[in-house]
Amino acid sequence: MIKNPNMIPCFHCHLKVPQKTDFCVIYNNIKRKVCCAGCQAVAEMIIANGLSDYYEFRDKPALSMREMKVDDWLELSLFDEKDSQQEYVTERGGLSYASLLIEGLTCAACIWLLEKKIRTMPGVMKFSVSLSQHIAHLTWDNTEVKLSTILAMIKQLGFIGHFYRPILHKQSMEAEKNRQLKRLAVAGLGFMQVMTFSMALYLGAFQGIEEQYKIFFQWISMIFTFPIVIYAAFPIFKNAWQNVASSQISMDLPIALALGFATIMSVYNTLTHQQEVYYDSVTMFIFFVVLARFIELCARQRCAETVFQLHSAMPLTANVWDGQSYKSVMVEQLKTGDIILVRPGETVPADGIVKEGLSTVDEALLTGEVLPIVKVVGSSLIGGSQNLENPLVMSITIVGHGTRLGKIIHLIENAAHFKPPIVKLSNKIAGYFIFCVLAIALLSAVVWWYVDPYRIFSIVFSVLVVSCPCALSLATPVALISATNRLAKVGFLIQSDHVLESLSCLTDVVFDKTGTLTKGQFKIQSLILLGEECEKTVMQMATVLEEGFDHPIRNAFLRQNDEIDSSIVIKDRVNFPGQGIEGKINGIIYRIGQFQFVQEICKNKELPSHPCTPGIWILLAKEMHFLAWFQLHDEPAVNCNALVHYFNERKITTHLLTGDNSEDVIQFAKTLQIKKIKKGARPNDKLDYITKLQHIHPQTLMLGDGINDAPVLKSACVSITMGNGSDLAKIHADAILLNDDLIYVTTAIDLAIKTKRILRQNIFWSVCYNFTAILFAAFGMIPPYLAAIGMSLSSLFVIVNSQRCNRI
Amino acid sequence: MEIIYFLVPISIVLVLIALFIFFWAVKNKQFEDFENASYQIIYDDKETRIKSNEH
Numbered sequence: 001m002i003k004n005p006n007m008i009p010c011f012h013c014h015l016k017v018p019q020k021t022d023f024c025v026i027y028n029n030i031k032r033k034v035c036c037a038g039c040q041a042v043a044e045m046i047i048a049n050g051l052s053d054y055y056e057f058r059d060k061p062a063l064s065m066r067e068m069k070v071d072d073w074l075e076l077s078l079f080d081e082k083d084s085q086q087e088y089v090t091e092r093g094g095l096s097y098a099s100l101l102i103e104g105l106t107c108a109a110c111i112w113l114l115e116k117k118i119r120t121m122p123g124v125m126k127f128s129v130s131l132s133q134h135i136a137h138l139t140w141d142n143t144e145v146k147l148s149t150i151l152a153m154i155k156q157l158g159f160i161g162h163f164y165r166p167i168l169h170k171q172s173m174e175a176e177k178n179r180q181l182k183r184l185a186v187a188g189l190g191f192m193q194v195m196t197f198s199m200a201l202y203l204g205a206f207q208g209i210e211e212q213y214k215i216f217f218q219w220i221s222m223i224f225t226f227p228i229v230i231y232a233a234f235p236i237f238k239n240a241w242q243n244v245a246s247s248q249i250s251m252d253l254p255i256a257l258a259l260g261f262a263t264i265m266s267v268y269n270t271l272t273h274q275q276e277v278y279y280d281s282v283t284m285f286i287f288f289v290v291l292a293r294f295i296e297l298c299a300r301q302r303c304a305e306t307v308f309q310l311h312s313a314m315p316l317t318a319n320v321w322d323g324q325s326y327k328s329v330m331v332e333q334l335k336t337g338d339i340i341l342v343r344p345g346e347t348v349p350a351d352g353i354v355k356e357g358l359s360t361v362d363e364a365l366l367t368g369e370v371l372p373i374v375k376v377v378g379s380s381l382i383g384g385s386q387n388l389e390n391p392l393v394m395s396i397t398i399v400g401h402g403t404r405l406g407k408i409i410h411l412i413e414n415a416a417h418f419k420p421p422i423v424k425l426s427n428k429i430a431g432y433f434i435f436c437v438l439a440i441a442l443l444s445a446v447v448w449w450y451v452d453p454y455r456i457f458s459i460v461f462s463v464l465v466v467s468c469p470c471a472l473s474l475a476t477p478v479a480l481i482s483a484t485n486r487l488a489k490v491g492f493l494i495q496s497d498h499v500l501e502s503l504s505c506l507t508d509v510v511f512d513k514t515g516t517l518t519k520g521q522f523k524i525q526s527l528i529l530l531g532e533e534c535e536k537t538v539m540q541m542a543t544v545l546e547e548g549f550d551h552p553i554r555n556a557f558l559r560q561n562d563e564i565d566s567s568i569v570i571k572d573r574v575n576f577p578g579q580g581i582e583g584k585i586n587g588i589i590y591r592i593g594q595f596q597f598v599q600e601i602c603k604n605k606e607l608p609s610h611p612c613t614p615g616i617w618i619l620l621a622k623e624m625h626f627l628a629w630f631q632l633h634d635e636p637a638v639n640c641n642a643l644v645h646y647f648n649e650r651k652i653t654t655h656l657l658t659g660d661n662s663e664d665v666i667q668f669a670k671t672l673q674i675k676k677i678k679k680g681a682r683p684n685d686k687l688d689y690i691t692k693l694q695h696i697h698p699q700t701l702m703l704g705d706g707i708n709d710a711p712v713l714k715s716a717c718v719s720i721t722m723g724n725g726s727d728l729a730k731i732h733a734d735a736i737l738l739n740d741d742l743i744y745v746t747t748a749i750d751l752a753i754k755t756k757r758i759l760r761q762n763i764f765w766s767v768c769y770n771f772t773a774i775l776f777a778a779f780g781m782i783p784p785y786l787a788a789i790g791m792s793l794s795s796l797f798v799i800v801n802s803q804r805c806n807r808i
Numbered sequence: 809m810e811i812i813y814f815l816v817p818i819s820i821v822l823v824l825i826a827l828f829i830f831f832w833a834v835k836n837k838q839f840e841d842f843e844n845a846s847y848q849i850i851y852d853d854k855e856t857r858i859k860s861n862e863h
Contacts (some may be wrong), residue, residue: 137837178834185830189823197816213809220816 010035012043012158014061027052042158046113054113062110062158089147095125098147100136102129103160110159117157121145136161163330173301180294187232187290190224191283197221198280205275218270221279229263233286235293249431251473254438255289258464262784265457278461281784285465288792295799296474299481318349321393338396342387350383351398359390422501422759423480426472437467437774444778455780462777462787470795471766476759479802483755486806491738492748499734502718503752508693508700509647511674513658513665515705516722518634519740522556525615525633530608530626538628542620544568545583545592556632580618592620602626615664636672639743644672646746655693657686686712703745704733720745747808755805762798769794 008017011025011032023034025043034040042062046054089098102114111129114136118127123144129136140150154161197217204214240256243249259282266277319326321339331349334340339355342348348361360372362385372388375381381394441463448456484494494500511517527535543557573583580593582601591598598619599607608626610617616632647654655676656669665679678689690712693700702716713719714732721733722740737744773790776782782790833839 178839181834181839182831185827185834189827189830193819193823210809213812216813216816220820224820 008033010039011055012039012062027055039158042156045156046158049117051113051116054110057112058110091142094141095139096142096147098138098163100138100151100154100161100163102136102154103162114154114157114159118150118153121150121153124150177297177301180290180297183232183234184287184290184294187228187283187287190228190232191287194221194224194228194279194283197224201277211273215270215273218277221277222267222270225263225266225279225283228283228286229259232290233259236286236289249434250427251430251434251469254434254441254464254467255285257438258461259286261457262461276458278458278784281461281465281788284785285788285792288788288796292470292474292792292795292799295803296478299478299485299803302485319343334396334399336396336399340394340396342381342392342394344387344389344391346387348381348383348385348387348394350396352381352383352394352396354379354381354392354394356393357391359392360388361392362386362388421498423477426476430469430472433469433472433770434467437464440774440778448780458784459777459780461784462780462782463774465784466773466777466782466787466790467770468766468773468791468794469770471762471798474795475762475798475802478799479755479758479762479805482803483751483805486808487744487748487751490744490747490808491741492744493736493738494734495736496718496734499718500752500755502699502734503701503749504756506652506699506701506718506749507697508653508655510655510657510690510693510700510702510716511644512702512704513656513668514634516703517637517640517656517668517672517742519637520634520705522616522632522634524556525631526613527631528610528629530628533627538620540568541585541590541627542592542630544570544585545573545581545590545620585622588622590620590622593618595619598626612663636668638741641672643742643745644674646749648673648675653697655689657681657689687715690715720748751805751808758801758804762801765801766794766798 009015010017011027011034013035015035017023017033017035021035023036023040024031025034025040025047026032027043027047032043034043039062046052089096091097114129115127118124118138123141124138125141126139127136138150140147151161197220200209200217201214201221203209204217236252236259237256239250239252243253262278262282266279266282269275269277317328318331318334318338319341320329320334321341326341334350340349340352344359354375354377356377358374358376361375361381362372373379375392380397381392383398441460444463445456445460448459480500483500487494514520527538529535529538533541539557546557568585570583570585573581575581576593576597580591580597582589582591584590589601591601595607595617598621599605601623602621602625605624605626608629610629610631613631616634618630618632620627620630644654653676654674655678656665656674657678658665658681666677669677678685681689690700690702694715694717698717700717702713702719703721704713704719705722713721713734718735719733720735720737722737735748769790773782773787773794777787
C-alpha cells in the first residue's frame with residue numbers, strides 16, 4: 001500500500017502538499033497535513049477559536065496562503081493613515097464606518113467564519129458581509145481598536161480586505177436598486193389598500209351603497225392613488241415624456257397615456273359624484289409594471305457585479321519617494337511626476353519611464369510578449385506589468401484610467417452595458433408595434449363614439465393597457481443578460497454584442513494549438529545523452545543556460561530541478577528569440593535550442609538523430625561536441641477531447657491552425673479527430689486562412705490564446721481566448737474563458753442555443769396574446785381591470801421564462 | 809356605519825407605519841444581499857447545539 005505522498009491535498013486549501021514538508025493541524029483529534037506555514041497558521045487560528053465548524057460547512061477550499069507575500073503585512077498600517085481614511089472612512093457620532101472588499105470568500109461558510117470572529121473583537125460595533133458582492137460593512141470605535149488590527153485579523157483568518165473601490169459606480173447601482181425597491185413598496189402597499197376599498201365600491205354597485213359612503217371610499221381611493229401615481233410611476237411618466245420629446249416610441253408611452261387619462265377621469269368622476277372610478281386598475285397596473293422593471297434591474301445588476309468581481313487585478317499600493325525615503329501609498333493617490341520604486345516581484349502601478357536601474361519586466365499580460373523585456377534608463381513601463389530581476393526607479397506619466405490596464409478594465413466594465421443587435425432589433429419592432437396599438441386605440445375611440453360614447457373611455461384604456469410588447473422590450477434583454485451572467489459565473493466572460501447569437505449557429509471552428517488545446521506548460525519527457533557528460537550535469541547546464549528568461553521552456557527545466565548548481569557560472573548569455581540561447585561556461589561556448597541553431601557551433605559534425613516519438617526536441621551542445629537531446633511535451637488542455645468531439649458530433653467542421661511545425665502536430669490532430677490541419681502557419685498565414693474561411697462559411701468560431709493571434713481573433717465571426725492568453729488577445733476576443741476548462745465552451749454554446757429557443761417562445765406567446773387581446777379589447781369585451789391583469793401576467797410570464805436562461 | 813370614518817384612517821396610519829419601516833430597512837441595507845441571510849439561520853442553529861454538547 002504505497003500511496004504517493006505527492007497526492008495529499010492540503011487540508012485547508014486543497015493544493016498539493018509538497019514532498020519534504022511537515023506542516024499539520026489537529027482537527028477533530030486527527031492530524032491533518034497542510035501545505036505551508038501560512039495555511040497552518042490560518043487553520044490553527046480557526047480551530048483554536050472554536051470555529052472549526054467552518055471546515056464542515058464549507059463547500060469550496062479556502063484561499064491558499066502560499067501566495068501571500070510578507071510585504072502585505074507591512075502595508076496594513078497604511079489603512080490607518082489619515083489620507084486613506086479620509087477618502088474611504090466616514091465618522092458619525094464617534095464611530096467610524098467603512099466598506100471593505102473581501103477577497104478569498106469562496107462560499108457562505110467563509111462569511112460565517114469571518115462574521116463570527118470579527119464581531120467578537122472589542123471595539124467592533126457592526127460587521128456584516130455580503131456573499132454576492134464580497135463587500136463588508138464595518139462599524140468600529142477608533143479609540144478602542146484600529147482598522148489595521150481588524151484587517152490583520154481578517155488576514156489571519158485567510159482573507160484579504162481592501163478598501164472598497166466602486167469602480168463600476170457600484171454605489172449608484174445600489175442607489176438605483178434601493179429607489180426602485182421603495183417605489184415597489186409604495187405601489188404594493190397602496191395597491192392593496194385601494195383594492196380593499198374598491199371591493200366596497202364594487203359590492204356597492206351590485207347591492208346598493210349609501211351616497212355618502214360611496215363618496216367617502218372614492219375619496220380615500222383617490223388619496224391613496226395619488227402618491228402611487230406620482231412617486232411609484234414617476235419613471236414611467238418621465239420616460240414617456242422623453243419619448244415624446246425625442247420623437248421615439250417605447251413601451252412607456254401607451255402606459256403613461258392610459259394611466260394619465262384613467263387617473264384624470266377617475267378624479268373628475270369623484271369630484272362630480274359619478275359612478276365609474278378606475279383607481280384599482282391604475283394602481284394594480286402600476287404595481288405589476290414596477291415589479292417587472294425591478295426584476296429586470298436585478299438581472300442587469302447581477303451581471304455587472306459578476307464582471308466586476310472577475311477583474312480586480314491592479315496593485316493597491318506603491319512606493320513613492322517623498323524627498324527622503326520611499327513611503328507606501330495607495331495607488332489612487334499617485335500623481336503624474338511621482339517617483340516610484342518597483343521592487344523585484346512587484347507590479348508596476350502606473351504607466352511611466354525608468355529613471356534608474358536595469359531589470360527585466362514581464363509584459364505578457366499586456367503585449368503578449370512571452371519573453372521578458374529588458375528595461376534600462378529611459379525605457380517606458382506599463383502599469384500592470386511585473387518587475388522581475390532588479391529594483392527599478394520610475395517616474396509616472398499616466399495614472400488611473402488613462403493607463404493601458406485602466407483602459408482594459410474600462411472596456412470590460414462597459415461590456416456589461418452592451419446592446420446586442422437582437423435587442424436593437426426588438427426595440428425597433430416594439431416601436432412599430434406600439435405605434436399600431438396607439439392607432440388602434442384611436443380607431444376604437446372614433447368607432448365607439450358613434451356606437452356607445454359612454455364606453456369610449458374604458459375601451460380605450462383597455463386597448464392601451466392590454467397590449468404587451470414586453471416579450472420584445474423587457475424579456476429579450478433579460479434573457480440575454482441572464483445567459484451572459486450565468487456564463488460569467490463559470491468563468492466564460494462575454495465582451496461583445498453578438499456572441500450568444502453567433503454561437504447558436506456555428507458552421508466551423510478553428511483552434512490554435514499551444515496554449516489553447518494544450519496547457520502551454522512544457523515538461524521534459526525524456527533525455528538522450530550524446531556525449532560524455534552525465535545526465536545530472538547535462539540537466540544543470542541546460543537549466544543554467546535557460547535561466548533568466550521567463551520562457552515556457554525554461555519553466556520546464558526549472559520544474560525538473562528545484563536547485564540550481566551554483567558552481568556552474570555562465571557568462572555572456574544571449575537569447576536568440578525563436579531559436580535558442582547561447583552562453584559561455586568556463587570559456588567554452590554552449591548552445592541550447594532548435595537543432596539548426598545549435599548545429600552552428602558544431603560545424604562539420606554529423607547531427608545525431610533522435611527517436612521519432614512526438615514532442616519538441618531541443619539540442620544542447622558545446623563547441624564541437626553534442627551533449628544531449630531533450631524531449632519536451634506539452635500536456636493537452638482539460639477536456640480538449642470532449643470539446644472536439646462536441647463539434648464533430650454536431651457536424652461543425654473542426655480546423656487546427658498552428659505555428660508549430662513539428663510532426664507532432666499531425667499526430668496530435670489525429671488523436672483528437674480534428675478534421676482539417678494547417679501547421680507551421682505564421683501570423684500572416686493564419687490571417688489569410690481565417691479570412692478565406694469566413695468568405696465561404698461566415699459562422700466561424702476561433703479559439704486562440706493570443707500570442708500572435710490577436711488580428712486573427714478580430715477577423716473571425718466570433719472568437720474566444722483563454723484566461724492565460726495575452727491581454728492583447730483579451731481586448732480583441734469576443735469572449736474570454738477564464739478557467740481554462742474547455743468544456744465551458746460547449747456550455748456556452750448550449751446556453752446560446754437555449755437562449756435562442758426561449759426568445760422564440762417569448763415572441764410566439766407575445767404574438768398570440770397581443771393579437772387576441774387587442775382584438776377583444778377593441779370590441780369592448782375586456783373591462784379595464786381585466787386588461788391590467790392580462791398585461792401584467794403576460795409580462796411576468798415572459799420575464800420569468802427569460803430567467804430560465806440563468807440555468808445551464 | 810359611521811365607525812368606518814374612524815377605522816379607515818386608522819388603516820391609513822398603519823400602512824404609513826409599515827411603509828416607514830420598509831424605507832428604514834432599505835436605508836439600512838437590509839435588502840442588499842439576498843443570498844447570505846438564508847445561510848445565517850442554519851449556521852447559528854448548529855453552533856448553539858455544539859455549545860451545549862461541550863457542557
